[in-house]
Amino acid sequence: MKPSLLVLTSLPDDNRERIAASFDILYAPTHEARAKSIAKHGATIRAVLTNGTTGLSASEVDRLPALELVSALGAGYENIATDHARTRGIVLTNGAGANDDCVADHAFALLLAVVRDVPQRDRATRDGIWRDALPLRPSVSGKRLGVIGLGRIGEKVARRAAGFDIDVAYHNRKPRDGVTLRYFDNLRDLARWSDYLVVATPGGAGTHHLIDAHVLEALGPTGFLVNVSRGSVVDTDALAHALKSGAIAGAGLDVYESEPHPPQALLHLNNIVLTPHVAGTSPEANAACVDTFIENATRHFAGEDVLTPI
Numbered sequence: 397m398k399p400s401l402l403v404l405t406s407l408p409d410d411n412r413e414r415i416a417a418s419f420d421i422l423y424a425p426t427h428e429a430r431a432k433s434i435a436k437h438g439a440t441i442r443a444v445l446t447n448g449t450t451g452l453s454a455s456e457v458d459r460l461p462a463l464e465l466v467s468a469l470g471a472g473y474e475n476i477a478t479d480h481a482r483t484r485g486i487v488l489t490n491g492a493g494a495n496d497d498c499v500a501d502h503a504f505a506l507l508l509a510v511v512r513d514v515p516q517r518d519r520a521t522r523d524g525i526w527r528d529a530l531p532l533r534p535s536v537s538g539k540r541l542g543v544i545g546l547g548r549i550g551e552k553v554a555r556r557a558a559g560f561d562i563d564v565a566y567h568n569r570k571p572r573d574g575v576t577l578r579y580f581d582n583l584r585d586l587a588r589w590s591d592y593l594v595v596a597t598p599g600g601a602g603t604h605h606l607i608d609a610h611v612l613e614a615l616g617p618t619g620f621l622v623n624v625s626r627g628s629v630v631d632t633d634a635l636a637h638a639l640k641s642g643a644i645a646g647a648g649l650d651v652y653e654s655e656p657h658p659p660q661a662l663l664h665l666n667n668i669v670l671t672p673h674v675a676g677t678s679p680e681a682n683a684a685c686v687d688t689f690i691e692n693a694t695r696h697f698a699g700e701d702v703l704t705p706i
Contacts, residue, residue, distance in 0.1 A: 397420075398418060398419050398420045399418075399419055399420065399442040399443055399693075399697055400419070400420045400422065400437065400440045400441045400442050400443070400462075401415065401419035401420065401421050401422065401441070401442070401443045401444070401445060401693075402422045402424060402433055402434070402437075402441045402443070402444045402445070402460075403415070403421055403422065403423050403424065403425070403444075403445045403446075404424055404425065404430055404444065404445065404446040404447075404450050404452065405425060405445065405446055405447045405450050405469055406425045407423075407425075407682075407686070408682065411682060411683065411686045414686060414690065415445075415686065415689070415690060418690065418693070418694065419443070419693070422437055422441065434456060434459050434460065435459075438459045438460050438461070439461060439462060440462055441460050441462060441463060442462050442463060442464050442465065443463070443464060443465040443466070443467070443693060443696075444460070444463065444465070444466045444467070445467050445469060445689060446466070446467070446468060446469070446476065447468050447469045447470050447472065448468055448470060448471075448472025448473050448474045448475055448476070448599065448626070449472070449475060449626075449655065449673070450475065451473075451474070451475025451476050451477075452466055452475075452476045452477060452481075453475075453477055454477040454480035456477075457477055457480055457481055457484065457486070463481075463484070463486055464486060464487060464696065464697075465486065465487045465488075465489070465692075465693060465696050465697075466481055466486055466487070466488050466489075467488075467489045467490065467491075467689050467692060467693065468489070468490040468491060468706070469490075469491050469685045469686075469689060470490065470491045470494070470495055470676050470685060471490055471491055471492045471493075471494075471495070471496075471547075471548070471549070471598075471676075472490070472598060472599060472625075472626065473488070473490050473706055474598060474599040474600035474626065474628075476488070476706075478706060487696050487702060487705070488705065488706035489688075489689075489692040489696075489702045489703075489704050489705055489706060490704055490706050491684075491685040491688045491689065491704065492548065492688075492704045493548055493688075493704070494681065494684040494685040494687070494688045495676040495677070495678075495681035495682075495684060495685055496548045496549050496552050497552060497681070498675065498676050498677065498678045498680070498681035499549045499552075499596075499624050499675045499676045500549055500552035500553045500555075500556055501556075502624060502650060502671070502674070502675035502676075503549075503553050503556075503594050503596070503622055503624045503648075503650075503675065504553070504556050504557075506622045506624070506648025506649070506650065506669055506671070507536065507592060507594070507620065507622050507648060508536055509648060509669045510620055510622070510646040510647060510648040510667070510668065510669045511533065511534060511536050511592075511620055511646070512533050512536065513533045513646075514669075515669055516666055517530065534618070536560055536562075537560045537561050537562065538560075538561050538562065539562050539563070539591035539592060540562065540563045540564075540565070540589060540590050540591045540592070541553075541554075541557045541562045541563070541564050541565075541590060541591065541592045541593075541594060542564075542565050542566065542567065542580070542586040542587060542589065542590035542592065542593045542594070543564060543565070543566040543567075543577075543594050543596060544566070544567050544583065544586070544593060544594065544595045544596065544597050544606070544607075545566075545567075545568065545595065545596040545597025545598065545625065546566040546567075546568050546572055546575065546577070546596075547596065547597075547598075549596045549624070550566065550594070550596040550597075553594050553596060554566070554577060562592075564577050564578075565577055565578035565579065565580055565586060565589060565590070566578070566579060566580070566586070567579070567580045567581070567582075567583050567586045583606065583611055584610060584611055584614040585614075587611045587612075587614035587615040587616075587619070588614040588615070588616070590615065590619060591618065591619055591620070592619065592620045592621075592622065593607075593611075593615055593619065593620070593621050593622070594622045594623075594624070595607060595621070595622065595623040595624065595625045595629055595630065596624060596625050597625050597629060598625065598626070599625060599626025599627075599628050599629060600626075600628075603625075603626070603628070603629045604628050604629070605628070605629070605630070605631040605634075606629050606630075607621065607623070607629055607630040607631060607634075607635070608631045608634050609631065609634040609637070609638070612634060612635065612638040612643055612644050613638070613643055615644050616643075616644065617642050617643060617644065617645060618645050619644050619645060620644065620645055620646045620647065620648070621635070621644060621646075621647040621648070622647070622648045622649075623647070623648075623649050623650065623651055624650045624651065624675045625651065626651055627649075627651040627652040627653040627654070627655055627659075628653055630649070630652075630653075632652060632653045632654070632659055632661055632662070633661065635647060635662070636661040636662055636665070639662070639665050639667050639668055640665065645667065646667040646668060646669075647667070647668045647669075648668070648669040648670075649662070649668065649669070649670050649671070650670075650671045650672075650673055650674065650675040651673050651675075652670070655673060656672070656673075658670070688703065688704060691703055692704060
Protein backbone atom coordinates (compact mmCIF):
# COMPACT_ATOMS: atom_id res chain seq x y z
CA MET A 397 0.00 0.00 0.00
CA LYS A 398 1.38 3.42 -1.02
CA PRO A 399 1.85 6.07 1.70
CA SER A 400 -0.77 8.83 1.79
CA LEU A 401 0.66 12.19 0.67
CA LEU A 402 -1.05 15.54 1.12
CA VAL A 403 0.07 18.01 -1.58
CA LEU A 404 -0.55 21.64 -0.65
CA THR A 405 1.21 23.37 -3.54
CA SER A 406 0.17 23.56 -7.18
CA LEU A 407 1.80 20.98 -9.43
CA PRO A 408 1.51 20.37 -13.19
CA ASP A 409 -0.27 17.16 -14.15
CA ASP A 410 2.90 15.41 -15.34
CA ASN A 411 4.67 16.01 -12.02
CA ARG A 412 1.65 14.82 -10.07
CA GLU A 413 1.60 11.65 -12.15
CA ARG A 414 5.26 10.99 -11.37
CA ILE A 415 4.63 11.39 -7.64
CA ALA A 416 1.47 9.28 -7.84
CA ALA A 417 3.57 6.31 -8.93
CA SER A 418 4.84 6.07 -5.35
CA PHE A 419 2.17 7.83 -3.26
CA ASP A 420 -1.54 7.96 -2.76
CA ILE A 421 -2.01 11.68 -3.45
CA LEU A 422 -4.51 14.01 -1.80
CA TYR A 423 -4.21 17.13 -3.95
CA ALA A 424 -5.24 20.24 -2.01
CA PRO A 425 -3.67 23.43 -3.44
CA THR A 426 -6.52 25.67 -2.22
CA HIS A 427 -7.47 26.64 1.34
CA GLU A 428 -10.83 24.92 1.02
CA ALA A 429 -9.40 21.66 -0.34
CA ARG A 430 -6.68 21.74 2.29
CA ALA A 431 -9.13 22.05 5.18
CA LYS A 432 -11.38 19.32 3.78
CA SER A 433 -8.50 16.90 3.16
CA ILE A 434 -7.10 17.31 6.66
CA ALA A 435 -10.54 16.97 8.24
CA LYS A 436 -11.44 13.85 6.27
CA HIS A 437 -8.09 12.08 5.85
CA GLY A 438 -5.86 13.56 8.56
CA ALA A 439 -5.58 10.29 10.48
CA THR A 440 -3.94 8.48 7.54
CA ILE A 441 -1.69 11.16 6.00
CA ARG A 442 1.97 10.19 6.39
CA ALA A 443 3.66 12.90 4.31
CA VAL A 444 3.03 16.51 3.28
CA LEU A 445 4.46 18.32 0.28
CA THR A 446 4.21 22.11 0.55
CA ASN A 447 6.42 25.15 -0.02
CA GLY A 448 7.78 28.02 2.05
CA THR A 449 4.96 30.41 1.23
CA THR A 450 2.12 27.91 1.65
CA GLY A 451 3.68 26.34 4.73
CA LEU A 452 2.16 23.96 7.28
CA SER A 453 1.00 25.24 10.66
CA ALA A 454 1.53 23.70 14.09
CA SER A 455 -2.22 23.19 14.46
CA GLU A 456 -2.31 21.32 11.15
CA VAL A 457 0.59 19.13 12.26
CA ASP A 458 -1.41 18.29 15.38
CA ARG A 459 -4.31 17.11 13.22
CA LEU A 460 -2.05 14.68 11.34
CA PRO A 461 -1.18 11.98 13.92
CA ALA A 462 0.44 9.63 11.36
CA LEU A 463 2.64 12.33 9.82
CA GLU A 464 6.29 11.29 9.34
CA LEU A 465 7.64 13.57 6.61
CA VAL A 466 7.16 17.22 5.62
CA SER A 467 8.85 18.49 2.49
CA ALA A 468 9.15 21.97 1.04
CA LEU A 469 9.20 21.78 -2.73
CA GLY A 470 11.71 24.62 -3.06
CA ALA A 471 14.47 25.86 -0.79
CA GLY A 472 12.29 28.09 1.44
CA TYR A 473 10.41 26.76 4.45
CA GLU A 474 9.67 29.87 6.52
CA ASN A 475 5.97 29.13 7.06
CA ILE A 476 6.41 25.48 8.02
CA ALA A 477 6.20 24.88 11.78
CA THR A 478 9.59 23.16 11.81
CA ASP A 479 10.27 23.36 15.56
CA HIS A 480 6.84 21.96 16.37
CA ALA A 481 7.27 19.16 13.81
CA ARG A 482 10.65 18.21 15.30
CA THR A 483 9.06 17.68 18.71
CA ARG A 484 7.09 14.89 17.05
CA GLY A 485 10.16 13.42 15.38
CA ILE A 486 8.87 14.36 11.93
CA VAL A 487 11.53 14.41 9.21
CA LEU A 488 11.84 17.74 7.41
CA THR A 489 13.31 18.24 3.93
CA ASN A 490 13.41 20.89 1.23
CA GLY A 491 14.38 21.27 -2.41
CA ALA A 492 17.69 22.99 -1.77
CA GLY A 493 19.71 23.28 -4.96
CA ALA A 494 16.96 22.14 -7.30
CA ASN A 495 16.00 25.54 -8.73
CA ASP A 496 18.99 27.72 -7.83
CA ASP A 497 19.99 28.35 -11.45
CA CYS A 498 16.47 29.39 -12.39
CA VAL A 499 16.26 31.89 -9.51
CA ALA A 500 19.69 33.34 -10.28
CA ASP A 501 18.77 33.66 -13.96
CA HIS A 502 15.61 35.52 -13.03
CA ALA A 503 17.45 37.83 -10.65
CA PHE A 504 19.64 38.94 -13.53
CA ALA A 505 16.65 39.22 -15.85
CA LEU A 506 15.05 41.63 -13.37
CA LEU A 507 18.30 43.56 -12.95
CA LEU A 508 18.82 43.95 -16.69
CA ALA A 509 15.17 44.87 -17.23
CA VAL A 510 15.06 47.62 -14.61
CA VAL A 511 18.52 49.10 -15.21
CA ARG A 512 18.04 49.19 -18.99
CA ASP A 513 14.35 50.16 -18.60
CA VAL A 514 13.24 47.34 -20.90
CA PRO A 515 9.48 47.40 -20.11
CA GLN A 516 9.20 51.15 -20.75
CA ARG A 517 11.30 50.93 -23.93
CA ASP A 518 9.11 48.13 -25.19
CA ARG A 519 6.02 50.25 -24.56
CA ALA A 520 7.59 53.29 -26.21
CA THR A 521 8.47 51.27 -29.30
CA ARG A 522 4.89 50.02 -29.61
CA ASP A 523 3.70 53.64 -29.29
CA GLY A 524 6.00 54.76 -32.12
CA ILE A 525 8.44 56.66 -29.91
CA TRP A 526 12.01 56.71 -31.24
CA ARG A 527 15.13 56.57 -29.05
CA ASP A 528 15.95 60.29 -29.38
CA ALA A 529 12.91 61.12 -27.24
CA LEU A 530 14.00 58.77 -24.45
CA PRO A 531 16.56 59.43 -21.70
CA LEU A 532 19.76 57.41 -21.74
CA ARG A 533 19.98 54.45 -19.40
CA PRO A 534 23.11 53.30 -17.55
CA SER A 535 25.21 50.31 -18.57
CA VAL A 536 24.95 47.22 -16.41
CA SER A 537 28.54 46.02 -16.74
CA GLY A 538 31.48 47.23 -14.72
CA LYS A 539 29.52 48.16 -11.59
CA ARG A 540 29.28 46.89 -8.00
CA LEU A 541 26.75 44.32 -6.82
CA GLY A 542 25.96 43.50 -3.22
CA VAL A 543 24.44 40.09 -2.48
CA ILE A 544 22.34 39.87 0.67
CA GLY A 545 22.40 36.19 1.61
CA LEU A 546 25.31 34.38 0.01
CA GLY A 547 23.81 30.91 -0.03
CA ARG A 548 23.53 28.69 -3.09
CA ILE A 549 21.42 31.18 -5.01
CA GLY A 550 23.54 34.13 -3.92
CA GLU A 551 26.68 32.35 -5.08
CA LYS A 552 25.12 31.75 -8.50
CA VAL A 553 24.09 35.38 -8.74
CA ALA A 554 27.71 36.32 -8.00
CA ARG A 555 28.93 33.92 -10.68
CA ARG A 556 26.64 35.50 -13.26
CA ALA A 557 27.77 38.97 -12.21
CA ALA A 558 31.37 38.00 -12.97
CA GLY A 559 30.35 37.56 -16.61
CA PHE A 560 29.35 41.24 -16.66
CA ASP A 561 32.66 42.35 -15.10
CA ILE A 562 30.76 43.35 -11.98
CA ASP A 563 32.57 43.52 -8.63
CA VAL A 564 30.66 41.52 -5.99
CA ALA A 565 30.51 41.76 -2.21
CA TYR A 566 28.08 40.23 0.26
CA HIS A 567 26.41 40.42 3.65
CA ASN A 568 25.53 37.41 5.81
CA ARG A 569 25.16 37.09 9.55
CA LYS A 570 28.79 35.96 9.49
CA PRO A 571 31.47 35.49 6.79
CA ARG A 572 31.35 32.33 4.69
CA ASP A 573 34.34 30.02 5.07
CA GLY A 574 36.40 29.71 1.91
CA VAL A 575 34.71 32.63 0.14
CA THR A 576 37.06 35.20 -1.36
CA LEU A 577 34.40 37.84 -2.05
CA ARG A 578 34.50 40.98 0.07
CA TYR A 579 32.35 40.67 3.20
CA PHE A 580 30.41 43.49 4.88
CA ASP A 581 29.20 42.86 8.42
CA ASN A 582 27.01 45.97 8.20
CA LEU A 583 24.18 45.92 5.66
CA ARG A 584 24.05 49.69 5.25
CA ASP A 585 27.74 49.78 4.45
CA LEU A 586 27.20 47.14 1.76
CA ALA A 587 24.31 49.16 0.33
CA ARG A 588 26.43 52.32 0.32
CA TRP A 589 29.19 50.46 -1.57
CA SER A 590 26.81 48.89 -4.10
CA ASP A 591 25.26 50.01 -7.36
CA TYR A 592 22.94 47.01 -7.20
CA LEU A 593 21.59 45.05 -4.25
CA VAL A 594 20.25 41.53 -4.88
CA VAL A 595 18.28 40.02 -2.00
CA ALA A 596 18.64 36.24 -1.78
CA THR A 597 18.32 35.70 1.96
CA PRO A 598 15.75 33.33 3.51
CA GLY A 599 12.45 34.77 4.70
CA GLY A 600 11.02 34.52 8.21
CA ALA A 601 11.01 36.61 11.36
CA GLY A 602 14.78 37.04 11.38
CA THR A 603 14.84 38.90 8.07
CA HIS A 604 11.50 40.74 8.27
CA HIS A 605 11.93 44.24 6.76
CA LEU A 606 15.68 43.76 6.63
CA ILE A 607 15.60 46.13 3.67
CA ASP A 608 14.18 49.26 5.26
CA ALA A 609 14.30 53.00 4.61
CA HIS A 610 17.84 53.27 6.02
CA VAL A 611 19.22 50.59 3.70
CA LEU A 612 17.47 52.13 0.69
CA GLU A 613 18.82 55.56 1.57
CA ALA A 614 22.32 54.05 1.74
CA LEU A 615 21.85 52.43 -1.69
CA GLY A 616 21.27 55.91 -3.05
CA PRO A 617 19.72 57.67 -6.05
CA THR A 618 21.68 55.70 -8.66
CA GLY A 619 21.17 52.33 -6.96
CA PHE A 620 18.89 49.45 -7.93
CA LEU A 621 17.29 46.77 -5.74
CA VAL A 622 16.34 43.24 -6.83
CA ASN A 623 14.44 40.84 -4.56
CA VAL A 624 14.09 37.14 -5.42
CA SER A 625 13.86 35.87 -1.83
CA ARG A 626 10.66 36.62 0.09
CA GLY A 627 8.43 39.68 0.05
CA SER A 628 8.65 40.08 3.82
CA VAL A 629 12.35 40.98 3.58
CA VAL A 630 11.59 44.35 1.97
CA ASP A 631 9.52 47.07 3.64
CA THR A 632 7.03 47.82 0.86
CA ASP A 633 6.06 51.27 2.13
CA ALA A 634 9.69 52.29 2.46
CA LEU A 635 10.42 50.99 -1.04
CA ALA A 636 7.45 52.85 -2.53
CA HIS A 637 8.63 56.08 -0.92
CA ALA A 638 12.21 55.55 -2.10
CA LEU A 639 11.09 54.91 -5.68
CA LYS A 640 8.71 57.89 -5.75
CA SER A 641 11.20 60.31 -4.20
CA GLY A 642 14.20 59.20 -6.24
CA ALA A 643 16.01 57.95 -3.16
CA ILE A 644 16.87 54.91 -5.33
CA ALA A 645 16.81 54.60 -9.11
CA GLY A 646 14.69 51.47 -9.49
CA ALA A 647 13.78 47.99 -8.34
CA GLY A 648 12.92 44.55 -9.66
CA LEU A 649 10.70 42.35 -7.48
CA ASP A 650 9.62 38.78 -7.98
CA VAL A 651 8.16 38.68 -4.47
CA TYR A 652 6.16 41.10 -2.35
CA GLU A 653 4.40 41.28 0.99
CA SER A 654 0.84 41.20 -0.36
CA GLU A 655 1.18 37.93 -2.31
CA PRO A 656 -0.76 36.70 -4.18
CA HIS A 657 -2.35 40.14 -4.50
CA PRO A 658 -0.38 42.77 -6.44
CA PRO A 659 1.53 45.36 -4.37
CA GLN A 660 -0.83 48.31 -4.84
CA ALA A 661 1.66 50.91 -3.60
CA LEU A 662 4.06 49.98 -6.42
CA LEU A 663 1.84 49.34 -9.42
CA HIS A 664 1.71 52.92 -10.75
CA LEU A 665 5.49 53.40 -10.67
CA ASN A 666 7.53 53.22 -13.87
CA ASN A 667 10.88 52.54 -12.20
CA ILE A 668 10.02 49.05 -11.00
CA VAL A 669 9.68 45.69 -12.76
CA LEU A 670 7.33 43.16 -11.15
CA THR A 671 6.87 39.43 -11.71
CA PRO A 672 4.48 37.10 -9.80
CA HIS A 673 6.87 34.93 -7.74
CA VAL A 674 8.06 32.91 -10.73
CA ALA A 675 11.85 33.14 -10.31
CA GLY A 676 12.19 29.53 -9.21
CA THR A 677 9.78 28.04 -11.74
CA SER A 678 10.48 26.57 -15.14
CA PRO A 679 9.81 23.12 -16.59
CA GLU A 680 13.37 22.14 -15.75
CA ALA A 681 13.35 23.61 -12.25
CA ASN A 682 9.95 22.15 -11.41
CA ALA A 683 11.05 18.70 -12.54
CA ALA A 684 14.26 18.96 -10.49
CA CYS A 685 12.31 19.96 -7.36
CA VAL A 686 9.97 17.00 -7.81
CA ASP A 687 12.95 14.68 -8.37
CA THR A 688 14.45 15.88 -5.09
CA PHE A 689 11.20 15.31 -3.23
CA ILE A 690 10.75 11.82 -4.66
CA GLU A 691 14.33 10.90 -3.76
CA ASN A 692 13.95 12.24 -0.22
CA ALA A 693 10.58 10.56 0.31
CA THR A 694 11.75 7.25 -1.15
CA ARG A 695 14.75 7.27 1.14
CA HIS A 696 12.69 8.15 4.20
CA PHE A 697 10.10 5.41 3.70
CA ALA A 698 12.92 2.94 3.04
CA GLY A 699 14.43 3.81 6.41
CA GLU A 700 17.36 5.74 4.91
CA ASP A 701 18.68 9.27 5.53
CA VAL A 702 17.20 11.97 3.34
CA LEU A 703 19.39 13.97 0.95
CA THR A 704 18.37 17.54 1.85
CA PRO A 705 17.27 17.72 5.48
CA ILE A 706 16.13 21.01 6.98
